Amino acid sequence: MAGRGPMSFTGPGNYREEAAKTIRDKPEVRTSITAATRTFDAHRVHAWRQIDADRWRDWARDVKSHVLGHLDEYLEQAEEQLTANGAHVHWAETAEDALAILGDIVREHGVESAVKAKSMLSEELGVNAHLESLGVHVRETDLGEYIIQLLGQPPSHIVGPAIHLSVNDCQRLFHERLGTPLDAEPDELAGAARDALRAEFLAADLGISGGNFLAADTGTVALIENEGNIRLSTSLPRVHVACVGIEKLVPKLEDVSGFLQLTARAATGQPIGNFVSLIQGPRKNDEVDGPEEVHVVLVDNGRTKLLADDAAWEALRCVRCGACLNICPVYRQTGGHAYGWTYSGPIGAIIAPAMLGLEEAMPLPYASSLCGACTDVCPVRIPIPELLVHWREKAVEQGLTPMTETMGLKAYAKLAQKPDLFGAAGSVLRHVPLELGGRALPVLAGWMQERSAPKSSKKSFLQMWKEGIE
Amino acid sequence: MAMRVSLFATCLCDQFYAEACADAVLLLRHLGVDVDVPRGQTCCGQPAYNAGRPTEARDMAAHTMHVFEDAEYVVLPSGSCAGMIRCFYGEISGVDTERAESLARRTYELSQFLRQVLNVETLGPGLEGRRVAYHHGCHALRELGVKDEPLALLAGCGAEVVEWEADEECCGFGGLFSAKLPEVSAAMADRKLDTLPDVDFVTSSDGGCLLQLSGRAKKRRTGPPFVHLASALWRGVAR
């Protein structure tokens, strides 16, 4: 993975261990995440009640599916329009390519400092670490991202990067770094951040953002936020670079009207993000301010691989609202860090196998009880549990599952077709103490670690039935 | 002629909730239904399907479809297994889709059957004065759309089904998930147990969920009794 640095991830392979450690050693994370995600979800529920949510979601799913089905045409149209608007369009196949493009821009303009709007894509690419290695001072300006940048941590949620932290954590941090009193209220903390960041906005040579949507007909990059730091980052510096995943295309600017509203309602329950930027290109001749140069970097980095998968392509409809994270009972126990990658929760689990490769993405497709809550809330109706099972099938095909599991399930399936043997095996299970069995079978060991042995019935039901039920 | 129902005990309930299956039989008979239990029944195939093994799932589904070929109604004391048959049998790669759809149409989870086919309102006064918490298993809730049915049946026995903040959240069983990722699974069970109000018992239509919650509760030496819905409702009939 590109851009390894203090804020980057260590990969999903350690999910079980990281999750267990978080649950055991940092119970306050579980508490913070549970509270934050429940709040987000409650807001979403309220906001969806005000609209005909099913119809909005059907529409959004169909627009995104349509775009993805004609993605090459829309990409070309967007490039044409952006260029006509005076913006520079770049194409990056990999994270390394995207970073190289950024590096060229930095060198060309002698960039010394950059302000960053919150962008999950920039995390995925490892932008900050790379720019710092080129001697650029990079400052995250979203309050949550600013906080975790000071802590040297990666974001733990797509929308709220610092939801794993408590108010106390922030008070301690700001006291250390900005000199605020240890008992400062959030108001005062935010004020200190605003003052510190104000100077950085005004001095920065470069503003870096992502892109929530890219309208092909007008060449418009649309960005959603609540603070105003994205408007500032994309307006004040001389140069603005927007990194946009190729799946962010939307056919028309008028379509953006639906996505802005649906995404905001799904993410935080708002009718729309507090600030929305629609960016066409650099400042025009009749404008008094704005960047002199605007660059849009269209990024692949595994998205075409996802597109090529006949089932998982649907995951590219994702609008990064975080609703699936907010409802996921698995995500809620640990927050995002345990997943070891930029994208966590249900969406992370279904895109990682294509973008990182299935082997590196393991065990994420299994980090789910398949409860299905995510499909209830996804604004673009991605069939997440189906895709998790799809990736599990691929894992089986590619021999990535433990031998004991393969043998166990094959044997189980054979037994299930021989009812008398199946019943006999059940008898054995009932009469051998499970504490013993736990040592013999890894699957039972997993159970026994956290739970008491289930008490089997004295007789199986089928036995009771044979003997007669009165 | 009385209606005939074929009971599919399911692999899990056959072993761990046998008394609940017997209670389901008694309950159905009490409601004037003939119950048979087709020989040869084993497992619906969900563990294999969810583990990404469609071949094994297809074989188990074929076996199950054969066992219940002649059944008029197939009733299960399990939301997840009923969900597997109703919602996923037709999706299994290589399956005989016509037979799968035929079985799906005839398959019900117990409370779903009692309300939607038998139109049961009140069973009896047996749960009067009882404070009960209902755990909505994910498959019953989201795949079958069964939510009001068990609540109405419990209320119809005089039970007070109390509000529970986490009642629709996954208990953390998820079949193999509980064994592969036991720490997260246990944390999910803890979330349920820690938000549980003071009740006489917890009930649910799914044996897996009950094993998970009762197993975790026992390990933590906490929690009220966990009772399968079939047993709770049979208790509700009581004079």
Added chain:
Amino acid sequence: MSARDRILGRVREALSERTAVEHPGSFEGWRPAAPALPVDGLVHLLEAAGGEIVRQPNVDAAAAWLASFCADFGSSAVGETVPETLRPPLPAGAPDTAPLGVSLARGAVAETGSLIMDARDGRRAQLLVPTHVVFVRTRDVYATLREALTELADDLPSAIGFHSGPSKSADIGQILVKGVHGPGRLVAVLMGDGD
């Protein structure tokens, strides 16, 4: 072959066997309840988001209101498109130091409670000031966001901002704070065409 060609090539290959979905048509913002009148809808949402609303029957009345409002401010940064009558009687200030910013919105959107800020008005004065006064004509209030975007599409500056309330964040322990980093106080002055 360039990166562009390779990416587009991979996209085409991925789509070669797939049947495409038709565009479902325009977004209609379907709702169970009938919407309020545009101005009422705008007022309701802006106030719910923490914005302040001032309603004036016409531009002259708005100008009079402004004169008394800015008594508490030492200077102001004024947008390029603000008409002469609506320029505050204050010394001109730079956007990054003036306590007050005054803008003319290109329009507003009732459905989302948003003011439409055009880059031609000047972005800095819209973003750096702690208190932001925005004039908008009631005849420029669109009922829906789609209508607004459809019309804006014909005449786009380098950037358009939709401002739907004072700057806010809940990143610190989920507690709402205002004014980081955009204006912490937003005052929308709706001006009618009447007498």
